[in-house]
Amino acid sequence: MLDDLKIFITAANKHSFTQAAKSLNMTIATVSRRISALEQALGCELLHRSTKGLKLTPIGEDYYQECAEFIDALDQRISNLDKTLHSLSGEVKILAPTNLGSGPLDAFWQHFASKHPNIQLNIELSNAIQDMHENRADLAIRSGPLPDSSLIQKRLGFIEPILVASPNTSFTLPNRVEDITECPSIAANMFSDWRLIHQDGSICALQKNHQHLSNDMNISLNLVKAGAGITLMPTSMVYNAIQAGELIQVLPEWRGQKREIRLVWPHKRSLSARAQLLRDELTLFLHQQAWFEQAD
Incomplete structure (x- = not known):
């Protein structure tokens, strides 16, 4: 429904199926079909079609006034979220066991902060397994056996x-x-x-x-x-x-007994470019350490 609303708003602004299709990178037939489906779902005609182009019906005008601002605001939020996810500037939060995050990984934190000065590290250490959703964390390092969960898990290797x-x-x-x-x-x-x-x-x-x-x-x-x-x-x-x-x-x-080390992150959350960079560079760092045994 939201996609159909966006198509309707674009067509009303462009006064043309052809121009709306071009703006949305769709075919004219798709734009026409989606608006017709929206009109059918609402039980009213939103746009007058003529050789001179498109014109809002009275009901279409009311509907446009109600929806246009909402759709524009939603598009802006999605755009801002996309910029945030793809930006290499901003915060990345990681949870880690105290005995691994402090000491063995000191050199990594220092190197990463120096190499990426626009990324703010938020490192929270605890030997208890912390809830990623409650802590709004991007990544977590886990040591030892893990309970079944909805988290995405990447096996890194072992520490003996x-x-x-x-x-x-x-x-x-x-x-x-x-x-x-x-x-x-x-x-x-x-x-x-x-x-x-x-x-x-x-x-x-x-x-x-x-x-x-x-x-x-x-x-x-x-x-x-x-x-x-x-x-x-x-x-x-x-x-x-x-x-x-x-x-x-x-x-x-x-x-x-060897303790398995994993990186985990929420299944339904897209990893930001910052979190992906941290994940990849941390993996590389661990695999280069003499005290770390890489997973097969």
Whole structure:
């Protein structure tokens, strides 16, 4: 109905099916047929047809006055929305897990902001799964298993947890996986259950009482650096510390269960050009990191 109204308004303004068809990039027959269908649906004649062109009927004049401003305003809003969606200037909001968004992705945020100064990043971090619609977010990074949802999901790859400790511990580092139970340990709440997988595929589920627990992975990381114990943590969190010699990997043949990383966005919302750019550049950045395993 809205499309037919627009055709009617255009034909009334142009006083011609031919000119309306040209303006709307339609055939004359289509314009004529759509207006006839509108008249039939309304049960009245809107336009007088003659060799001199089109003229509004009295009822058509009333209908035109009621609808023209509405259709023009709607066209303007659609045009503004189109410009907003295709503009590389403006805000893009992304949700991300705290332990990935802060630290491992610091270099990415800095690079993106420097490369695209007209795009305003709105980054909201939380280890809880936040509702994208309530938060009016364009994109979200999700870690671990996801419930079924209407969100579009793009699998990016995996991050593997590994065992690490300070090279300057006061306790003896384990030589076997069973020895871990004798070592002081530190855990983030979300990594407190240590289910380890050997490179040969065997599994060891350790029952471990940790000396220190925190809901902030950075606190756990700092305690490990201080030599307070051994920990199981995502490679993304400890990679730089290992490279700097602040941490060493313990029992490298054993690893934690891989956590899948995805990008998601609302199914019924068109991604803006800014969000598409962020999505593509973030994907490329992750695939270039030594601590990230790309999905097949």
